Amino acid sequence: MIQLNINDQAVEVDVAPDTPLLWVLRDNLNLTGSKYACGIGQCGACTVLMNGHAVRSCATAVSDATNYDIVTIEGLSEDASHPVQLAWIEEDVPQCGYCQSGQILTAVALLNDKSNPTDEEIEAAMTNICRCGTYSKIRKAVKKVARERGEV
Amino acid sequence: MTSLTRRSFVQASLSSAGGLILSFSVPVLASRRPWQQSDSAASEINAWLTIDPDDSIVIRVAQSEMGQGVMTALPMIIAEELEADWRKVTVEYADVNRQIREGQPYGRMWTGGSMAVSHSREFLQLAGAEARERLIKAAAETWVVSASECYADYGRVHHRGSNRSFSYGEVAPLAARVNVANVDIKIPDEFNFLGLPTRRLDVPAKVDGSAVYSMDVRLPDMVYAAVKHSPVPGGQVRSIRINAIRNQPGFIKAMRMESAVAIVAETFWQAKKGADELPVYWDFGEAEKSFSDTIKQEFFDQLGERGEVMSEKGEIVALMDNAEKSIESDYFAPYLAHAAMEPLNATVHVQAERVDIWVGHQNPEYAVQIVSEVTGIRPENVYLHNCHIGGGFGRRSHGDFVEEATRIAMDVGRPVQMIWTREEEMRAGAYRPMSAMRFKAGFDISKKLVAITNHSVTHSIRYDQDPEMEGIDSSSVQGLHNHPYMFPAWEFSHSRKNTHLTSWWWRSVGSSINAWAMECFVDEMAVAADKDPMAYRRRLLQMQPDYLDVLDVLEQESGWGKTELPKDTAMGMAIHESCGTIVAIVAEVTVESTGSVRVNKVTAAVDCGNLVNPMTAEEQVEGAILFGLTAALYGKLTVENGQILEDNLDTYEIIRMHEAPEIKIHWALSGAGRWGGLGEPATPVIAPAVCNAIYKITGRRIRSLPIKDYYLQVRR
Structure with missing residues (x-):
C-alpha cells in the first residue's frame, strides 16, 4: 500500500511502486483531469502540484510522490474559482482543452513563485505544449492574474 | 482505499431494458451531458432544440468539438434566428443513433475540411427560424390572434396589438405540436448576434478537469487495453509468447490481431507494461527495406x-524552348504525424x-458503420457517445482505432478502454502524404x-x-492547378506514388504541401523577374479583386517594404485560398548567429467572407499558423528499415x-x-512566408522541409 496526500485527502493505493503517479490518479483514483499525452515528461499535460511546484506526473513514480501535498486540477478550487481558472475563462484560453489542466497548474506554480513574472519568466516556466496554439492567450491570462493580484 | 474524488464522475446503473444508463454529475459543456438528450420536462421544438418551462434552451450540435469552436459557433447560428436569450442556451451533441434511425435529421455529421459553418449555416438558420415561427404560432393560437400580429424578441413572443407576451418556456409545449409553412431566414445585414465576439461554451468545463474526453470515460467493470502494432506498418504477427507476461x-x-497485439489488464499501466514486455515475432516483408532516402529517391x-x-x-514545349531564360526547382515535403x-x-x-x-470522432456515422461491420450488430443498435476531442486535425476521422477497439471489446466481453500510447500513434500512424514536385518557369527577354x-x-x-481508384486524387493536387494566378501558359501534371505507409488528411491536406511549394516558386519567379514579391503577385492576381483586397490589408498592416530591418532579419510573404478562405501572411524572420531561425512576428490578412464568432475565428487562425509553423520548422518523420x-x-x-511569434490577424x-x-x-500559408523571408536573409531557398535540416547563415 502506498500512501498519498491528494487534494487535502489521505489515500492509500495498492499499485506497483514504479507506476507513474499519472496513471494512479487516472485509473485508480478516477481523477481524470490530469491528462496522458506523451508519457515521457515532455508536454506537461499531466502536470500536478507537489508542495506547490509543478511536476509532470507521467514521469513521477507513485512511490516518489508520498510525503508531498499533491494538488490536481480537481482540487485547485471547489468551483473553478481560483484566479487562474477565472482568468482562463475570461481570456477564453482553451481550444481542444486537453493540455489546459497542465497549463493552469503550471501557471499556478509560476505565480506562487513570482507574483509579477516578466515575459521571459513566463516563457521559462510555461514550457507545456499546446498543439492548438493557445500560447498568446495563456500569456495574457497569466499576466491578467498578476496584474489583478497587484491591484488588490 | 478512501475515495477522494471531489466529484463522482460516473453513476451508472442498468435500466430495465438492460441498457447501460450513464449520468455524469459534473458540469460538462456548461452543465449539460455531452451525449445525452435533454430531460423530459423540456419540449422538443424540432430536432435541433428543446425549451424547458424555465426558458432554458438546449441546442444540439451535429459537428464534433475538437477545439475549433463549433459548440459555440453553430448554436449561435440557431440562436440568431430563434431570437433567443443566449444566456439561456446550453448545448449537447446531436444523437448519432437518432441520425441513423430517423433518416439523417442532422444533415451531414462529418466534421472536416473546415466546413462546419459553410455547410451547415443555411439549414441551422432554417432550424432556428422554424422553431421561432412555431413559438410565434403557438402564442398567436393561445391569444386567438393572427400570427402576423406577433413577433419574437430575446426569448419572448410579443403581440403587437396589446401588451401581452409569453416567454418561450410558456409556449414551448404547444409550439412543439403546431405546424408552420416555409420560413424565411436572415441575410447577414439583418444579424444582431452573429459577428459578435462570444466566449466559448465549452471553456468552463475545460478549466476544472470536468470536460470528458473519451479517455476519461469510466464504466463499471471496465478494463483497459494497450496495443502493440507491428513496428513496420503492415507487418504480420508471426507468434507471441504470452507466458512471459501471464x-x-x-x-x-x-x-493477437493481424498486424498488432492487444494486452488487456485491470489498469492501463498494467496493460502497457504487458505490451512493452510481451515478446512478439513479426514478418515485416519487403517494407523492411525502406529508408527515407530510398523512398525520397523514388519520388x-x-x-x-x-x-x-x-x-x-x-x-508549352515551344514556349519553354524559345524562352530567353528559365528557372527550374524541385520541392520536397516529408510524411508528418x-x-x-x-x-x-x-x-x-x-x-x-x-x-x-464512447469516442471523440470527426465522423461518428462512419465510426458506427465500422462498429456495425465488425460486430455484425445493425447500425440502429450501435450507440455512439461523442466526447470532447483532444485535438483532431483530421486524424480523428480515420476508422483504424475504432475498428481495433471494437475487435478487442468483442473478444473481452466487458467494457474496454483501448489507448494507443504516443509511441504507437506515431509509429502506426496515418500520415500527411509525402510529396515531391518540380516547377519550371520561362521568361522572355524583358523578363516577362x-x-x-x-x-x-x-x-x-x-x-x-x-486501390481500385481511377484518375487523380483531388486532395493530392489541391492548390496547384486551381491556383488563382493569371499565367500566360501552363501545364500541371501529376503522378501517384504510394509506399508501405498509410496517409490521411492532415490540417489543410494537400494545400499544406502545395501552397508551400507554389508560393515559394512564385517568389523565385518574382526574383527572376526582378520584381518585389508583393507587387509581382498583385500583377498575377489583377483579375482577382478579393485577393487584391486581402493584399491591400496585408501590405498596410505589415509595413511591407516600409520597415527598416537589420541584416539578419527580413519579411517574407505568401497568399493562398483553401476551404473558401483567402489567407495572406507576412512573416518577419531572423536567422540567428547559431544558424537557427526565429519567427518574430506574423501579420495575417484573412477573407472568409462573413464571421460567425470573431473570437473563435481569431483563435483558429492563430492556431492554424502555429500548426503550420511547427511543420515548417521541425516537422519530419524518418523511415529506417521500414519503421518510423x-x-x-x-x-x-x-x-x-x-518560440511562438507575435501574431496579428486582420480581417478583410x-x-x-x-x-x-x-x-x-492559415496553416498552408506560414511555411512559404517564412521560407521566402529566409531566402532574403541568406540567399538560400528552402526546397525541402523541415527548415531545421538546413544550416543557415546571413548573406554577406
Missing part, C-alpha cells in the same frame, strides 16, 4: 517521368444486441513570364483507402510558447455569399 499483476488476456525518379496532365494551355495532444483511444462495450462506443509547368508526385490518401523513428514529442518537436471580409472555413486555411 503472471503480471492485473493481466487479463493477450489478443524524385518519378518526377523525371511524365505525369498525367490535369490542366494545360498553350504550346498529426500529434494531437490526446492519443487515439476509444471505449467500447459489446453486448448481445447492442454496442456502446511566358509559361509555367509543374509536375507533382504525391502519396495518394484515396488510393490507400481504395520519431515516436514521441522529444524527437517530433512541437512549437512551445517561447468580402461578405456576400462567401462563408469560408477557418480551422485550416
Whole structure:
C-alpha cells in the first residue's frame, strides 16, 4: 500500500511502486483531469502540484510522490474559482482543452513563485505544449492574474 | 482505499431494458451531458432544440468539438434566428443513433475540411427560424390572434396589438405540436448576434478537469487495453509468447490481431507494461527495406517521368524552348504525424444486441458503420457517445482505432478502454502524404513570364483507402492547378506514388504541401523577374479583386517594404485560398548567429467572407499558423528499415510558447455569399512566408522541409 496526500485527502493505493503517479490518479483514483499525452515528461499535460511546484506526473513514480501535498486540477478550487481558472475563462484560453489542466497548474506554480513574472519568466516556466496554439492567450491570462493580484 | 474524488464522475446503473444508463454529475459543456438528450420536462421544438418551462434552451450540435469552436459557433447560428436569450442556451451533441434511425435529421455529421459553418449555416438558420415561427404560432393560437400580429424578441413572443407576451418556456409545449409553412431566414445585414465576439461554451468545463474526453470515460467493470502494432506498418504477427507476461499483476488476456497485439489488464499501466514486455515475432516483408532516402529517391525518379496532365494551355514545349531564360526547382515535403495532444483511444462495450462506443470522432456515422461491420450488430443498435476531442486535425476521422477497439471489446466481453500510447500513434500512424514536385518557369527577354509547368508526385490518401481508384486524387493536387494566378501558359501534371505507409488528411491536406511549394516558386519567379514579391503577385492576381483586397490589408498592416530591418532579419510573404478562405501572411524572420531561425512576428490578412464568432475565428487562425509553423520548422518523420523513428514529442518537436511569434490577424471580409472555413486555411500559408523571408536573409531557398535540416547563415 502506498500512501498519498491528494487534494487535502489521505489515500492509500495498492499499485506497483514504479507506476507513474499519472496513471494512479487516472485509473485508480478516477481523477481524470490530469491528462496522458506523451508519457515521457515532455508536454506537461499531466502536470500536478507537489508542495506547490509543478511536476509532470507521467514521469513521477507513485512511490516518489508520498510525503508531498499533491494538488490536481480537481482540487485547485471547489468551483473553478481560483484566479487562474477565472482568468482562463475570461481570456477564453482553451481550444481542444486537453493540455489546459497542465497549463493552469503550471501557471499556478509560476505565480506562487513570482507574483509579477516578466515575459521571459513566463516563457521559462510555461514550457507545456499546446498543439492548438493557445500560447498568446495563456500569456495574457497569466499576466491578467498578476496584474489583478497587484491591484488588490 | 478512501475515495477522494471531489466529484463522482460516473453513476451508472442498468435500466430495465438492460441498457447501460450513464449520468455524469459534473458540469460538462456548461452543465449539460455531452451525449445525452435533454430531460423530459423540456419540449422538443424540432430536432435541433428543446425549451424547458424555465426558458432554458438546449441546442444540439451535429459537428464534433475538437477545439475549433463549433459548440459555440453553430448554436449561435440557431440562436440568431430563434431570437433567443443566449444566456439561456446550453448545448449537447446531436444523437448519432437518432441520425441513423430517423433518416439523417442532422444533415451531414462529418466534421472536416473546415466546413462546419459553410455547410451547415443555411439549414441551422432554417432550424432556428422554424422553431421561432412555431413559438410565434403557438402564442398567436393561445391569444386567438393572427400570427402576423406577433413577433419574437430575446426569448419572448410579443403581440403587437396589446401588451401581452409569453416567454418561450410558456409556449414551448404547444409550439412543439403546431405546424408552420416555409420560413424565411436572415441575410447577414439583418444579424444582431452573429459577428459578435462570444466566449466559448465549452471553456468552463475545460478549466476544472470536468470536460470528458473519451479517455476519461469510466464504466463499471471496465478494463483497459494497450496495443502493440507491428513496428513496420503492415507487418504480420508471426507468434507471441504470452507466458512471459501471464503472471503480471492485473493481466487479463493477450489478443493477437493481424498486424498488432492487444494486452488487456485491470489498469492501463498494467496493460502497457504487458505490451512493452510481451515478446512478439513479426514478418515485416519487403517494407523492411525502406529508408527515407530510398523512398525520397523514388519520388524524385518519378518526377523525371511524365505525369498525367490535369490542366494545360498553350504550346508549352515551344514556349519553354524559345524562352530567353528559365528557372527550374524541385520541392520536397516529408510524411508528418498529426500529434494531437490526446492519443487515439476509444471505449467500447459489446453486448448481445447492442454496442456502446464512447469516442471523440470527426465522423461518428462512419465510426458506427465500422462498429456495425465488425460486430455484425445493425447500425440502429450501435450507440455512439461523442466526447470532447483532444485535438483532431483530421486524424480523428480515420476508422483504424475504432475498428481495433471494437475487435478487442468483442473478444473481452466487458467494457474496454483501448489507448494507443504516443509511441504507437506515431509509429502506426496515418500520415500527411509525402510529396515531391518540380516547377519550371520561362521568361522572355524583358523578363516577362511566358509559361509555367509543374509536375507533382504525391502519396495518394484515396488510393490507400481504395486501390481500385481511377484518375487523380483531388486532395493530392489541391492548390496547384486551381491556383488563382493569371499565367500566360501552363501545364500541371501529376503522378501517384504510394509506399508501405498509410496517409490521411492532415490540417489543410494537400494545400499544406502545395501552397508551400507554389508560393515559394512564385517568389523565385518574382526574383527572376526582378520584381518585389508583393507587387509581382498583385500583377498575377489583377483579375482577382478579393485577393487584391486581402493584399491591400496585408501590405498596410505589415509595413511591407516600409520597415527598416537589420541584416539578419527580413519579411517574407505568401497568399493562398483553401476551404473558401483567402489567407495572406507576412512573416518577419531572423536567422540567428547559431544558424537557427526565429519567427518574430506574423501579420495575417484573412477573407472568409462573413464571421460567425470573431473570437473563435481569431483563435483558429492563430492556431492554424502555429500548426503550420511547427511543420515548417521541425516537422519530419524518418523511415529506417521500414519503421518510423520519431515516436514521441522529444524527437517530433512541437512549437512551445517561447518560440511562438507575435501574431496579428486582420480581417478583410468580402461578405456576400462567401462563408469560408477557418480551422485550416492559415496553416498552408506560414511555411512559404517564412521560407521566402529566409531566402532574403541568406540567399538560400528552402526546397525541402523541415527548415531545421538546413544550416543557415546571413548573406554577406
